[in-house]
Amino acid sequence: MAVLAKGRVFAAATLAALMMATGAQAAGQCGKDGSGFAAWTEAYKADAQARGIDTRPMQGVKYDTGVIKIDRSQHKAFKGTVEQFLARRAPASYVSKAKGYMKSQAGLLRKIEAQFGVQPEVLLAIWGMETGFGANSGNKSVFGPLATLAYDCRRSEFFTNELDSALEIAQKGYISAAQMRGAGFGELGQTQFLPSKYLQFAVDFDGDGRRDLIHSRADVLASTANFLRGHGWSAGGGYRPGEANYGVWNDWNRATIYQKALAEFAHRIAN
Known part of the structure; x- marks a missing residue:
């Protein structure tokens, strides 16, 4: 996920610093x-x-x-064209593998979509691009x-x-x-949740009493769907540039090339 914190204007940052001591400030000098x-x-x-x-x-x-x-x-990792980025992070072999998961995990993916409103190809695109479907966590x-x-x-x-x-x-x-x-x-975990996002959005979808984003495929994919829904994902809406859900990619990763690549990867999985 690796979401980058947005910049703020100097005045707002100064006001916030005056009004609130953060944990970092309380701890000591950076x-x-x-x-x-x-x-x-x-x-x-x-x-x-x-x-x-x-x-x-x-x-x-x-x-x-x-x-x-x-x-x-980090900026070096996001250089080049979308196609070059896809070649590195979501090659044709990943599209084929994701299509396989669309079939083998169809039941699970349907249940997740019914509850959270996020299309299967979207979850598979994130899972593939983040960790190669869990192989590189x-x-x-x-x-x-x-x-x-x-x-x-x-x-x-x-x-x-x-x-x-x-x-x-x-x-x-x-x-x-x-x-x-x-x-x-x-x-x-397998879709690379930052710890604060785990606390907010991780779910126990397999019903074993744990929110396990390391070993449970059901928890991984459902938690990812819950994250997207929590950031405004519109059930069944489009996710390519100009469509209803495209802006939600920004809450997953702030890099524009990453957003475009995820949208294209999902599209290729679905088609």
Whole structure:
């Protein structure tokens, strides 16, 4: 998902800073390199614990230079044409695989569409583009990258909220801390939910008592549909440029080329 926080005008940002102390501000000074990370981490833990958050999953976290490097170069991943992007992220083999899932998972997809109003090809496009239908969800603990990005000044407030949310997920036992592993930006599961979005939109669709976006295909696809519905998806509406649901893609990913590619990928699956 990796949704990028929108910019705000200077006056609004200043007013917000004056009116409210964020978790990041309460924790300590953000930084632009790793030199202050250890001190920030200890300050964050003290603040979080005072707010009733169990920080034990953060034990041993280190400044992640890899995630900072990727964060600084995200724009490179979204260069080129839509067709070039599709060739990398949704090649013809993915379209064929998705068409196979349209048949093999038809019953599940119909139930999800009946409840949430999201077309099967849309869910399959997201699932395929995000993790290759669950094959590439990642195996890196979310806590180090989230702590690093929360400390980093570029989007400290945004990722402090995600770190808080990740710790809440572990503390409440929704997913064990050991299982909270992803591709490197703190995303969870087969369609890469940020922790705060897990808390808002994850659903237990298979009825086993857990909202499992790591192992349960039913939960993964239904939760993705719930996210889209929660952001204004119109049941059965079009999703290509100029159609009713095209704007909802922006709430999944802010990159224009990603939005166009998802819409085209879904269209190819359906046709």
